[in-house]
Amino acid sequence: MALSGAISGLxxxxxxxxxxxxSVEGIDSSWVFVVAPLGLAIGVGYGIARYxxxxxxxxxxxxxxxxxxxxxxxxxIPYGRVQNVDVRQKLVHRLFGVAVVSIETAGGGDTEAxxxxxxxxxxxxxxxEIRRLTAAIEADDGDDTRPAPSTEADTSAGDRTDSAEPRAxxxxxxxxxxxxxxxxxxxxxxxxxxxxxxxxxxxxxGDPTSLVPESITELSLVALSAIGIVAWALATSAISAAYTxxxxxxxxxxxxxxxxxxxxxLIERYxxxxxxxxxxxxxxxxxxxxxxxxxxxxxxxxxxxxPGDSSGSQSTVPFAAESRVYRFAEGIAGVERPQFTSxxxxxxxxxxxxxxxLATLVVAAAFLxxxxxxxxxxxxxxxxxxxxxxxxxxxWTHMGYxxxxxxxxxxxxxxxxxxxxxxxxxxxxxxxxxSLFQRRLGLASLVVDTASSRTFTGSxxxxxxxxxxxxxTAHENSRKxxxxxxxxxxxxxxxxxxxxxx
Amino acid sequence: xxxLNPRIRLLWIAQGAIAALVLGxxxxxVDQWATDVPTSVIAGIxxxxxxxxxxxxxxxxxxxxxxxxxxxxxxxxxxxxxxETAVPFVRVQHVDTQFGPIERALGLSSVVVYTAGSRNxxxxxPGLTPDRARDLQDTLRELAVESEADDGV
Numbered sequence: 001m002a003l004s005g006a007i008s009g010l011x012x013x014x015x016x017x018x019x020x021x022x023s024v025e026g027i028d029s030s031w032v033f034v035v036a037p038l039g040l041a042i043g044v045g046y047g048i049a050r051y052x053x054x055x056x057x058x059x060x061x062x063x064x065x066x067x068x069x070x071x072x073x074x075x076x077i078p079y080g081r082v083q084n085v086d087v088r089q090k091l092v093h094r095l096f097g098v099a100v101v102s103i104e105t106a107g108g109g110d111t112e113a114x115x116x117x118x119x120x121x122x123x124x125x126x127x128x129e130i131r132r133l134t135a136a137i138e139a140d141d142g143d144d145t146r147p148a149p150s151t152e153a154d155t156s157a158g159d160r161t162d163s164a165e166p167r168a169x170x171x172x173x174x175x176x177x178x179x180x181x182x183x184x185x186x187x188x189x190x191x192x193x194x195x196x197x198x199x200x201x202x203x204x205x206g207d208p209t210s211l212v213p214e215s216i217t218e219l220s221l222v223a224l225s226a227i228g229i230v231a232w233a234l235a236t237s238a239i240s241a242a243y244t245x246x247x248x249x250x251x252x253x254x255x256x257x258x259x260x261x262x263x264x265x266l267i268e269r270y271x272x273x274x275x276x277x278x279x280x281x282x283x284x285x286x287x288x289x290x291x292x293x294x295x296x297x298x299x300x301x302x303x304x305x306x307p308g309d310s311s312g313s314q315s316t317v318p319f320a321a322e323s324r325v326y327r328f329a330e331g332i333a334g335v336e337r338p339q340f341t342s343x344x345x346x347x348x349x350x351x352x353x354x355x356x357x358l359a360t361l362v363v364a365a366a367f368l369x370x371x372x373x374x375x376x377x378x379x380x381x382x383x384x385x386x387x388x389x390x391x392x393x394x395x396w397t398h399m400g401y402x403x404x405x406x407x408x409x410x411x412x413x414x415x416x417x418x419x420x421x422x423x424x425x426x427x428x429x430x431x432x433x434x435s436l437f438q439r440r441l442g443l444a445s446l447v448v449d450t451a452s453s454r455t456f457t458g459s460x461x462x463x464x465x466x467x468x469x470x471x472x473t474a475h476e477n478s479r480k481x482x483x484x485x486x487x488x489x490x491x492x493x494x495x496x497x498x499x500x501x502x
Numbered sequence: 503x504x505x506l507n508p509r510i511r512l513l514w515i516a517q518g519a520i521a522a523l524v525l526g527x528x529x530x531x532v533d534q535w536a537t538d539v540p541t542s543v544i545a546g547i548x549x550x551x552x553x554x555x556x557x558x559x560x561x562x563x564x565x566x567x568x569x570x571x572x573x574x575x576x577x578x579x580x581x582x583x584x585x586e587t588a589v590p591f592v593r594v595q596h597v598d599t600q601f602g603p604i605e606r607a608l609g610l611s612s613v614v615v616y617t618a619g620s621r622n623x624x625x626x627x628p629g630l631t632p633d634r635a636r637d638l639q640d641t642l643r644e645l646a647v648e649s650e651a652d653d654g655v
Contacts, residue, residue: 428619
């Protein structure tokens with residue numbers, strides 16, 4: 001950390017001065033020789049001060065972090081509130097044998113505690129220790145004696161060389177074989193990867209429009225666009241596959257007491273722990289290709305990450321045979337294999353109308369492009385309408401929901417099908433929505449909100465366009481089941497406590 | 503079911519009027535610096551906006567109602583999209599009373615109920631008299647404490 005402080009101390013002022021010197025007129029460049037060393041000294045000083053002012057401690061009940069040079073912040077996180085503990089190592093970290101530990105709770109948007117640059121072993125020790133103390137507190141609830149931390153750790157982020165906790169109690173649940181990894185890489189769709197080829201094109205050519213010849217016939221323009229799109233798709237899937245391989249190489253999932261612990265990564269190593277008790281919802285997703293091969297992936301959501309936080313991929317089982325994924329879901333959420341109810345045919349009509357509007361927009365766009373660049377047969381874009389009925393039908397057939405005894409299961413999506421399992425116990429609010437069109441067709445959408453910080457689609461779990469009566473029943477049922485599970489839990493807790501109280 | 507204080511319509515009408523006014527100013531600016539927009543068109547659009555705003559406010563007031571049920575706070579609202587929400591008391595994190603400048607002038611107050619939910623985590627009941635708002639806040643707080651349990655997070 002001192003090294004990093006020194007490096008950032010060195011680079012920051014120089015870079016800042018360089019940028020300032022570039023943009024602001026009238027700064028004599030000779031000043032750089034005076035200001036840069038001064039800035040460097042301040043930077044190094046600040047880095048060192050930050051290092052010495054940073055300390056953390058594992059007490060019996062809380063994880064304490066004290067940091068700050070000018071304004072000091074000290075924070076105590078009760079173990080019972082910890083959602084995720086992640087250990088991240090980028091390439092630079094691995095070269096220096098250090099890691100970043102982040103501790104997430106449900107409160108606040110940011111990561112609640114980040115330990116930058118702790119020794120690798122120490123990072124693993126902190127992760128294991130937090131899990132151990134959390135488990136000890138939970139097992140010990142109601143008792144006055146608290147477990148003592150295994151070491152009197154008042155460690156400022158430094159070089160500790162203790163070996164990590166023994167991993168005797170760990171049970172290996174899942175390991176991603178190389179063959180499976182390749183299959184996963186080939187079938188996973190990462191829409192984010194689509195940007196990179198465009199970016200690359202922009203960087204390499206400077207001006208992509210220069211690739212299009214000045215005089216061009218209409219036919220060759222269409223051909224050129226087709227080739228361009230195919231090349232783009234290929235580049236995207238190649239980048240996406242490389243990203244998947246790098247990210248999920250050597251994936252292992254273990255169960256350690258009441259926690260799931262995973263490790264993954266080729267160049268950057270990630271490891272995270274997910275307490276079983278904190279799981280908000282479970283999502284099984286499979287792309288069209290993965291369905292053909294009979295594979296699926298499973299991810300769990302906790303309340304730990306802030307909205308839009310992409311750092312923690314909570315893919316618990318990135319890729320496994322479908323039956324195996326369902327067995328995992330059974331194990332985690334206790335969900336039985338759901339019997340899906342399909343949506344009323346009226347719902348399909350809505351999608352038909354919606355996609356027809358989309359097709360109209362496509363034709364309109366083609367018409368406008370034709371006006372600008374003089375394309376003649378723009379009306380060929382009307383083939384988009386041919387795709388409308390099958391698209392609406394596929395959308396409709398791939399939707400479903402299941403109102404179970406302990407869970408609500410929502411399924412949707414054709415290209416990438418997602419099946420979300422929500423335990424009634426995790427429900428925060430239940431909402432029925434009916435838009436103007438839905439009211440006319442006798443449809444309603446049921447929105448079941450949980451404290452999950454991140455669902456895969458980035459939206460609140462919703463059963464879209466179900467029959468009004470079914471929506472009302474499901475709404476009432478969700479509320480009733482929530483109260484029932486609350487009562488069950490309260491009773492179980494009392495039963496659990498009675499021997500100690502007697 | 504409890505309905506809101508009728509004065510809330512004035513607040514919503516005022517909000518609609520402000521929006522219509524802003525639209526009018528934007529149109530006037532377009533007229534000034536971009537293309538010609540006839541004054542009658544601007545006046546017509548602003549008038550239409552006002553009428554729609556009033557109709558919307560009246561309808562929203564007719565639709566809006568809430569109730570403290572045995573297990574949850576239940577609300578119905580919405581003109582274009584009709585929304586029914588149940589907020590179980592166990593899930594209430596904290597309860598605020600708030601009022602803005604127009605609300606204060608009208609002698610109104612809002613109660614905002616927060617849950618740990620991911621989105622739409624706050625539920626607002628506008629158009630209450632300050633006494634009723636404080637009363638509701640206290641009741642909700644008591645109900646939340648009474649049903650004290652795991653918060654599901």
